[in-house]
Amino acid sequence: MEFLSPGTLEEALAAKSAHPEAVPIMGGTDVMVELNFDLHRPSALLDLSRVSELAECGTDGPHVRLGAGASYTSVIERLGGRAPALAQAARTVASPQIRNRGTVGGNLGGASPAGDAHPPLLATGAVIELASERGVRRVAAREFYFGPRRTARQDDELITAVLLPEPAGPQHFSKIGTRNAMVIAVASFCLAFDAAIRTVGTGIGSAGPTPLRAAEAEEFLAAELDWEGRRPLSGAAVRRFGELVASAAQPIDDVRGSAGYRRHALAVMARRTLGWAMAEYQKGETRCA
Amino acid sequence: MRVTFTVNGDPVTAEDTWPGESLLYVLRERLGLPGSKNACEQGECGSCTVYLDGVTACSCMVAAGQCQGREVRTVEGLTGDQETGAERRLGTVQEAFAEAGAVQCGFCTPGLLVQADDLISRTVGAGQAAPDDPEIREALAGNLCRCTGYEKIIDAVRLAAQREQVLANATGGADSEPDKGGERE
Numbered sequence: 001m002e003f004l005s006p007g008t009l010e011e012a013l014a015a016k017s018a019h020p021e022a023v024p025i026m027g028g029t030d031v032m033v034e035l036n037f038d039l040h041r042p043s044a045l046l047d048l049s050r051v052s053e054l055a056e057c058g059t060d061g062p063h064v065r066l067g068a069g070a071s072y073t074s075v076i077e078r079l080g081g082r083a084p085a086l087a088q089a090a091r092t093v094a095s096p097q098i099r100n101r102g103t104v105g106g107n108l109g110g111a112s113p114a115g116d117a118h119p120p121l122l123a124t125g126a127v128i129e130l131a132s133e134r135g136v137r138r139v140a141a142r143e144f145y146f147g148p149r150r151t152a153r154q155d156d157e158l159i160t161a162v163l164l165p166e167p168a169g170p171q172h173f174s175k176i177g178t179r180n181a182m183v184i185a186v187a188s189f190c191l192a193f194d195a196a197i198r199t200v201g202t203g204i205g206s207a208g209p210t211p212l213r214a215a216e217a218e219e220f221l222a223a224e225l226d227w228e229g230r231r232p233l234s235g236a237a238v239r240r241f242g243e244l245v246a247s248a249a250q251p252i253d254d255v256r257g258s259a260g261y262r263r264h265a266l267a268v269m270a271r272r273t274l275g276w277a278m279a280e281y282q283k284g285e286t287r288c289a
Numbered sequence: 290m291r292v293t294f295t296v297n298g299d300p301v302t303a304e305d306t307w308p309g310e311s312l313l314y315v316l317r318e319r320l321g322l323p324g325s326k327n328a329c330e331q332g333e334c335g336s337c338t339v340y341l342d343g344v345t346a347c348s349c350m351v352a353a354g355q356c357q358g359r360e361v362r363t364v365e366g367l368t369g370d371q372e373t374g375a376e377r378r379l380g381t382v383q384e385a386f387a388e389a390g391a392v393q394c395g396f397c398t399p400g401l402l403v404q405a406d407d408l409i410s411r412t413v414g415a416g417q418a419a420p421d422d423p424e425i426r427e428a429l430a431g432n433l434c435r436c437t438g439y440e441k442i443i444d445a446v447r448l449a450a451q452r453e454q455v456l457a458n459a460t461g462g463a464d465s466e467p468d469k470g471g472e473r474e
């Protein structure tokens with residue numbers, strides 16, 4: 001097995017284009033499980049942990065630009081105010097040791113429907129930056145997930161960054177599992193208000209072949225919300241929102257939970273996150289940077 | 290491939306490694322450092338926790354090739370007074386675990402020691418208050434112990450943090466405390 005160890009992004013892109021079959025490894029928290037258990041013997045590993053450009057976090061126009069190689073720990077430490085939903089999700093990932101190594105880019109690279117970064121990226125309208133020797137392109141998170149573990153990324157491309165819009169309203173993430181730490185979501189949900197353009201974003205995790213949005217629920221809630229007066233929603237509207245979220249899921253029965261339980265849990269999480277978001281919205285907080 | 294890095298301050302070279310083998314395997318099988326334990330090889334148990342460039346990580350989740358030029362500190366490196374060549378003294382966290390009865394079979398202990406050492410150096414060692422119980426539980430959430438029921442482990446971490454606090458106060462600042470390892474930033 002070859003071990004490619006580029007020191008710069010330019011070298012990394014050249015290596016990926018010369019070896020499109022090479023498996024990128026960043027934090028290694030997905031890749032190493034496969035190697036340790038001999039589930040997969042790639043012909044080459046492409047180590048991205050030395051590419052400092054990938055670990056950077058900065059600003060890009062109206063976006064926060066989070067390097068694909070930034071660890072969950074750094075997301076928690078640095079983005080609590082600027083990307084609250086993603087930071088909330090990062091806090092629920094695994095354990096401190098895994099959060100020190102695991103990255104949002106790795107979560108997107110693996111594209112497991114259970115990955116905790118996906119619902120916040122979907123709900124907040126994040127954009128994923130892909131680069132290859134052919135150039136750089138940007139794909140909305142909402143157009144990134146194609147099928148089980150299949151994404152918009154081409155073989156010669158690397159995920160270089162995630163662009164996160166400045167929050168313009170409350171954002172909340174919720175996840176169901178058997179304990180607080182070290183748990184792959186049985187189901188997860190993210191809700192984000194954009195009070196500037198009066199839209200609502202949603203993201204559903206672990207309840208379908210890919211991370212999903214609940215488009216009908218988004219439209220319903222955006223129309224139902226009293227954006228100006230910030231009056232409370234009726235109980236019927238809250239319940240309807242929960243039902244619409246649950247019906248957008250495409251869950252299956254598996255070892256972690258049944259399809260029925262997942263739908264039930266999603267309706268509960270949808271109502272709960274909506275309660276948190278409304279309470280925050282009524283206080284007039286927008287949680288800007 | 291040949292991988293050269295430092296372990297507990299000493300430069301080491303592992304020859305003929307398969308680049309996809311884990312740092313844990315390199316430490317135990319190639320470098321004769323069996324302190325870090327192998328219990329799950331999938332990041333779930335924390336018994337292989339080491340410092341990698343000052344940040345704790347499961348060594349089973351790090352590829353050998355990724356370690357080139359890096360600094361690793363293992364449980365073997367938590368003992369005090371090594372540089373004097375004197376009789377090996379246990380570090381504060383190690384002593385506290387022994388005293389509090391936080392060790393039964395001992396398999397989880399090395400990982401817990403490194404993770405607890407990190408918590409204490411990020412709090413007391415950085416001039417902040419000793420961690421409270423929820424902070425201790427959160428820091429150790431990725432370390433499984435099948436024997437102790439955790440209570441004595443929490444007692445041990447509390448005890449170690451108090452002792453470090455006393456030491457820090459006595460020496461007038463955390464920075465002069467020699468037995469700390471988790472320089473983070």
Ligand SMILES: Cc1cc2nc3c(=O)[nH]c(=O)nc-3n(C[C@H](O)[C@H](O)[C@H](O)COP(=O)(O)OP(=O)(O)OC[C@H]3O[C@@H](n4cnc5c(N)ncnc54)[C@H](O)[C@@H]3O)c2cc1C
Nearest residue numbers: 026027028029030031094103106107109110115116159332
């Ligand atoms: C014990 C344990 C608990 C876990 N718990 C959770 C959890 O609670 N929630 C959760 O979401 N995940 C969890 N995971 C999974 C894992 O930690 C995450 O998916 C993490 O985000 C992976 O990041 P990484 O940098 O370690 O990825 P790596 O393992 O380095 O890579 C993951 C995948 O992405 C590809 N890749 C990496 N970087 C790039 C890039 N720049 N461009 C293109 N492809 C790339 C790799 O080839 C690989 O397919 C857990 C893992 C373990 C071991």
Ligand code: FES
Nearest residue numbers: 329330332335349
């Ligand atoms: S052996 Fe590494 S976490 Fe269990």
Ligand code: FES
Nearest residue numbers: 393394434435436
């Ligand atoms: S003392 Fe036996 S596993 Fe913890």
